[in-house]
Amino acid sequence: MRFNRHVFHLDSALRHHISPSSSLSRQCRRYASDAQTSYPKRIAIVGGGIAGLSAAHFINREFPKSQITLYEAQDDVGGWIQSRKVQVDGGEVIFEYGPHTLRPAGPMSLPSLMLIKDVGVADQLVGTAMSSEGAGRRFLYYPDRLNELPSGRDDLTLAKLLKLQQAGLLSGIASVLKEPFVPPPPDDMIDDSVGEFLSRRFDKRLVDNLASAVYHGIYAGDIYQLSAAAMMPAFWRLERDYKSILGGLWKLGGKIPIHPHQSITLHQILEEAHERSYVEEDFNKLPQMPEDLAFVYFKGGIQTLVNAIEKSLRSKENVTIKTGTAVHSYENVKDKFGRINVVAGESSSEPVPYDFVVSTTPMNLTPYATVMVVNLYYQTPNLAPAGFGYLIPQSVPMDQNPEYGLGVIFDSHATPHVDEVPGTKLTVMMGGHWWQDWASYPSESEGAAMAKSMLKRHLSIDVEPDACHVTLNRDCIPQYTVGYVQRADELDADLRHNYKGRVRVVGSQFNGVGVNDVIRGAFGMAKQMKVGGLFKDGWRDTHRTGLERWTFDQSFDPGFVLGRTERH
Numbered sequence: 259m260r261f262n263r264h265v266f267h268l269d270s271a272l273r274h275h276i277s278p279s280s281s282l283s284r285q286c287r288r289y290a291s292d293a294q295t296s297y298p299k300r301i302a303i304v305g306g307g308i309a310g311l312s313a314a315h316f317i318n319r320e321f322p323k324s325q326i327t328l329y330e331a332q333d334d335v336g337g338w339i340q341s342r343k344v345q346v347d348g349g350e351v352i353f354e355y356g357p358h359t360l361r362p363a364g365p366m367s368l369p370s371l372m373l374i375k376d377v378g379v380a381d382q383l384v385g386t387a388m389s390s391e392g393a394g395r396r397f398l399y400y401p402d403r404l405n406e407l408p409s410g411r412d413d414l415t416l417a418k419l420l421k422l423q424q425a426g427l428l429s430g431i432a433s434v435l436k437e438p439f440v441p442p443p444p445d446d447m448i449d450d451s452v453g454e455f456l457s458r459r460f461d462k463r464l465v466d467n468l469a470s471a472v473y474h475g476i477y478a479g480d481i482y483q484l485s486a487a488a489m490m491p492a493f494w495r496l497e498r499d500y501k502s503i504l505g506g507l508w509k510l511g512g513k514i515p516i517h518p519h520q521s522i523t524l525h526q527i528l529e530e531a532h533e534r535s536y537v538e539e540d541f542n543k544l545p546q547m548p549e550d551l552a553f554v555y556f557k558g559g560i561q562t563l564v565n566a567i568e569k570s571l572r573s574k575e576n577v578t579i580k581t582g583t584a585v586h587s588y589e590n591v592k593d594k595f596g597r598i599n600v601v602a603g604e605s606s607s608e609p610v611p612y613d614f615v616v617s618t619t620p621m622n623l624t625p626y627a628t629v630m631v632v633n634l635y636y637q638t639p640n641l642a643p644a645g646f647g648y649l650i651p652q653s654v655p656m657d658q659n660p661e662y663g664l665g666v667i668f669d670s671h672a673t674p675h676v677d678e679v680p681g682t683k684l685t686v687m688m689g690g691h692w693w694q695d696w697a698s699y700p701s702e703s704e705g706a707a708m709a710k711s712m713l714k715r716h717l718s719i720d721v722e723p724d725a726c727h728v729t730l731n732r733d734c735i736p737q738y739t740v741g742y743v744q745r746a747d748e749l750d751a752d753l754r755h756n757y758k759g760r761v762r763v764v765g766s767q768f769n770g771v772g773v774n775d776v777i778r779g780a781f782g783m784a785k786q787m788k789v790g791g792l793f794k795d796g797w798r799d800t801h802r803t804g805l806e807r808w809t810f811d812q813s814f815d816p817g818f819v820l821g822r823t824e825r826h
Contacts, residue, residue: 297321298613298787302600304585305618306330307337309765311567312777313616315373316784318577326577327612329602331584335568338734339773341559344725346635349678352559353633354685355729357773358673359386359553359560362541367774368527369781371541372534377566383554384675385547392671393552395645398471399716400427402658404648427468430461438505442497448487449740455486455494459503463653470652474664477771478627478690479737480652488742488808491517519806523778526785555673560773588615590757598760615757616783616804618765623745626733628693629664630700632686632709634723641682641719642668648716658715661708662692666716681724686712691737702728736767746808753803762787762804769807779804 338356386393394409405425408414422428456465473481487494492514500506542551556562571577583603591597599609647667669683686709705728713719769779
């Protein structure tokens with residue numbers, strides 16, 4: 259569930275700075291013209307979720323002559339992306355068990371648009387306008403009622419701010435003015451939790467009431483466990499380099515510094531977009547989209563994308579998808595070619611050598627949160643307020659949230675064009691970090707009862723749903739806990755030492771938990787594979803692992819900046 263985060267686009271100066279004539283362009287293409295460059299004959303991809311499928315797609319674009327084998331332990335591909343049609347009186351509704359939407363983010367979301375266009379489902383996209391109630395109206399539940407949040411700067415009315423102040427959500431707001439004068443932490447502090455970091459700079463009440471709700475919506479996580487260095491690296495660096503977040507922003511003209519590796523990725527994205535002849539195109543340029551686009555979704559549910567990628571890959575003679583086939587191990591082949599042996603299927607199966615392995619499976623880098631998703635449909639319309647939904651901060655009294663709810667999406671308002679019949683459709687999310695020490699989880703019947711109890715207390719919905727489905731998504735969202743960057747650095751060193759660039763990682767544990775994040779990670783990894791190149795004497799690029807976002811020159815270059823997207 260993704261509530262309104264700051265969405266960024268490239269500043270015009272950055273576009274100029276990373277134009278094809280720049281040093282970044284030369285760095286990205288430094289090996290491409292070498293006459294000896296060949297291609298990997300065999301590539302294995304471990305995992306068939308959106309990370310593995312996207313990796314297979316983009317790698318196939320870069321290496322169309324390579325034999326690509328994708329292994330998936332389950333009987334179906336797609337991972338947590340699942341859309342199911344449910345028959346109700348008068349027609350069908352679609353329940354989303356995982357992600358619901360994609361959020362446009364300027365050039366950073368272009369790889370998703372490229373993928374969608376490549377597999378032929380761009381015409382299945384529907385957009386929700388920011389000016390609509392389904393996107394513009396968002397709520398926080400605190401302490402015992404819904405509180406509507408401003409939808410943007412134009413909506414920052416005195417009346418709304420007074421209501422939020424009276425509810426207690428803005429308690430401590432004066433601390434924002436004092437932030438530039440707060441002393442920085444010791445120089446030897448290499449990480450801190452998001453909660454402690456923000457509480458150091460601002461009033462803790464603001465952090466508990468507002469920030470914790472946002473992180474519930476994105477990560478189902480506890481802000482006092484999640485890493486500030488990993489979750490908000492730009493603000494972390496502003497405090498380190500300028501002794502203040504707001505002071506640093508003022509010195510940089512209100513612009514956000516970005517990591518050098520991110521600027522390289524942005525260059526690769528723009529260069530690819532230029533080659534495809536839509537440098538300025540984004541989701542909002544599609545003919546069916548509103549001008550003030552907030553997010554997009556698929557008419558048939560987000561699994562439309564998964565199904566289309568799978569169909570596209572299966573149509574390629576050089577691509578094989580093996581479902582129901584778990585990978586048990588991969589290790590170096592002790593020969594002059596430096597290949598990787600993969601053991602998959604039966605544990606006694608003969609190992610198969612590959613020139614390259616892409617792993618999307620967990621690497622013990624992070625713990626995971628388990629989230630229970632309850633989809634409910636009522637024939638009665640407008641049982642919930644018009645809006646996108648609401649989030650629940652950690653500061654809500656437990657008697658108001660005994661079910662350990664994280665938030666609720668008002669699907670019938672947010673994504674109204676996926677269902678054949680009117681009514682009220684809701685998605686309730688519970689658990690996350692609240693359940694991290696539980697030995698067992700609620701059953702389906704218990705989960706349904708908990709969701710209905712929560713909706714009765716929060717929204718006064720006291721009727722039985724006409725359709726209900728409960729999904730327990732075990733270990734579905736990686737938690738980038740304190741020390742993540744250091745652990746990523748250690749994993750990077752291990753992969754480089756053991757596999758010399760022939761094993762790389764991509765997925766939500768490494769690239770971010772959003773669908774756009776993972777697709778962009780797969781795009782960048784495929785580009786880096788092509789840049790590195792396979793040569794007659796072996797794989798030339800031996801230091802890439804897919805973890806460069808965390809380990810590649812940890813200094814932030816203030817010359818590379820992101821400006822905030824203007825809302826119309």
